[in-house]
Amino acid sequence: MKQLLTYISLYTLLLSIVSCKKYLNENPDNRAEINTMDQVAKLLVTAYPDRTYLFNETAADNSEDRTTIASKEGQPFTDLYFWRDPEGTGDCTPAEYWLSCYKAIASANHALDAIEKNNFGDKVLPYKGEALIARAYVHHMLVMHFADPYVPGGANAGLGIPYVDKPETVVFQPYDRGTVQSVYDRIEQDLTDGMKLLKPGSWDVPKFHFNPQAAHAFAARFYLFKGDWDKVIEQVSAILPENNFYDNLHQYGGNLWSLSSDEIVAENTKAERPFNLLLANTQSIYQRKEGAGGNRYGFGEKVKNESTGTTVFGLPFRINLRNYGEPNYTPGKYLEYFYYTNVAQGTGLPYIMMPLFTVDEALMNRAEAYIQKANYPLAIADLNELARARIHDYNPVNNGLTIAKAKTFTGKTDDKQALLAALLDTKKRAFILEGIRWMDILRNNLTVKHNQIDDHGTETFTELPPGDPRRVFQLPKDVTTSGVPLNPR
Template identity: 25%
Template sequence: MKKIFNINKLVLSFSLTAVFLFGSCESALEVEPRQSIDANGALSSPDAVDAAINSVYARLRSVRNYGRDLFALADALADVGQTTSNSGRLIGENNNQPNAHFQAGFWQNSYFAINEANLIIDGLAGVQGASQAQRDRWEGEAKFLRALYYFDLVKVYSYIPTAVYQPGVIDQGGIPLVTQGAITSDAAFNRQPARASIDAVYDQIYSDLEDAKRLLTSRGVQYASSAAASALLSRVALYKGDWTKAVAESTLALNSNVGSVLSGNAYVSGWRSPVNPESMFEVRFALAEESIGVNESLQSSYTALLNLTNKNSQGGWGDFIPNATVRGFFGLTQLQIGTPATDNNNWDVTRNSDIRAQLYTTGNTVRGAGRQIECTKFLSKSGFAYADNVPVIRKSEMHLNRAEANYRLGNITEALAELNTFKGLRGLSAVTLSGNAILEEILLERFKEFAFEGQRFFDLKRNGRAIVKTTPNVNVQFDDFRILPPIPQREVDGNPNLNQNRGY
């Protein structure tokens, strides 16, 4: 098994990156993984495996993944906000223009990470001096990460099981599903997988997360854990329409000691903490040199502020701001609170009783669009600019997942009770509803809770709903080809078995 021990010479070389990912692209290596294996190293020691695992985690920080696109670009595609034209970014996505969607770098970076995870899993038997506990942790973390990357890919490039447009006629299937690492250039060149079925991809995600649940404990929310695997599985099950599973996994996650469900001012303070106490799994930016920078970070995308201490300090671009719908949710209008009016610190917003309104304020006049109402969920909370830790899964989501799944199972009393419990956490009064109005209220709470966290586009997609906006004026029906992005053309050109999504 010598080839397993020396995989890193291939994995970390740019040439194999280009080969495995069906075509090279500079964006695939936007984030150089910290603590990744040296090109001359080998997967033969515990330290080497830890470094390899860290590399898979590190790729989540890419701008094309959780560094920006899975949150900001996804919400720009949806009906959450509008662009300011300060830098020109996200305008095409917000207008839902053809080809303005998830980019090739997302596909490539994700498949590179999957290949790394596959090679780690393949090579564990050859690691010398490792305990069984270490082997379990490595396998569990690699499978959790592989499941997360596959879930992100399939929810973007394919229809979601609960809403497939004309299955078997228009549906192009899932995504290529590869569970063995490519350790030679010949193997990578000759591997030309077709798109697996959507169900097959979800089955693989289920399998990986079940293994992760069994193998893992917890060593901090920046790492995979058994509870985080249950939390992610609850979301996957919701997308799959596996309502019973969604209830069960949400319950396991809520009963775990990983993360906390916050309310009131503690909820707001959680967004100001380096590590959000609600996080069950988050992407960690630990060092200033990991900062994405002023152009494409989440902070820069959402606000022109550098911090809340002095609103006059020039920060990011503030490219994507809440639209009238989101402003209406929280009663947000600009409010002068002092003089002179030219001082940005003398401006704030009106707010209603919803505690989430505290996560919005006015920006500054530094950029061309002038002072706007902005979201401040990501605002230098790690102690340095443009590198906020990103909560991938928050514990509060489990309440909404379980409420929706119970409604769809016909457990109406339980669904309404959980919805009202959640509304109480956010300072809202209980509602008395029946029938479909309960589901609509649950989905509305998801909209409000996860605004600027990238979930709205996929909630619309999994429910087969149109994307309707007034600013900009957009109406994208569910049967419109723009719901799916194009698979990178280089991948299609280099693989005769890979079908392109329709319309491209």
């Protein structure tokens, strides 16, 4: 808690340096000078988005119509569920996340500019590496949510997002969105340049920074999007060279089994836990009842039954389900800290420590790469490691995955397609409310189906197929003042 409040205080203190209320429009003359290495290090605390991308959970197939009888209906969740563009930049909107991303990029650029202008010596190089990788990561999250999906081997000539690599020098500076390919090229350049500079032990609390393990995890996800399977395997394997992944996973079926629901929520976001590779301090109400937790369109009975049902391994995963009154559920994943801005009036801001990268996700990324390379024994071994961690009393004979089991469970007759479908189903259950399902939907061209129940109880369905422009979230309208075109609708 003390560490969290320290970071929030640093964020508040440094906000004036890089504040960006309207898409990087703060007058540069208002920014403070950064002329010591310690200031660079503190500034980089704000090089990570301070809002979450959990809005994509409502747009994905982790949400359903819980009806107005049981739940309230409100914005932006209704718009997100029906793949409409929410108005404004309020809580849980894509536009809010867009703004927080460019604010984080501004911090990284300001730090890099200070490093360039000052003779800090070699000791500053890990911070330079962190700034480059943070800039790459944030741009990747932006291009993932706000531009056409990357197609491995494709032209990727659609509109990208502005790749900002220098501090602003004028207000309303014009920007070019470039193409998806050009954005990916620049992300890869920043990523590879930054990784050469990192070294362990450069930060007091490494889990809040792009330490080497977190950088490998990001690189693995990035190359998964690019379809470079060998690099995915290489990067994931570098996280834990001894390949002791089980010891570093969320062991819901193991050492976390005896904990209560509240205790698991607390453990999920601890920097001390080995499964967390990178944590971000984010302001969010998404997990609250007044957020998505009690909204009409959210995690309801159908999604709950699917998530807690039998897996391809023959037994269910343990899900830390929280209940706001049936059918209003939410997976208990985030411990909230309320930061009081006025104790007397009881006002403040809700924060969650958001795990941006975990060992669990990295291992599943390697499993997917092995499947794509038709190395099925190693893919199955990785999937079984996750199952062993998630299933209480896991038995390798009875619960171990085989290709035959994958075919029976998924209905697929092709070995690769059956294992890939089993992997995606496993990830959907394991990573619900972590924003990862939307990434899988984009990369695998999955159609999203949402139900709607009218006042008479009649249920209808709508679909969001691959290629639909609504799969790309809309930019804030204010970006047009910098010459940035909105996404087509």
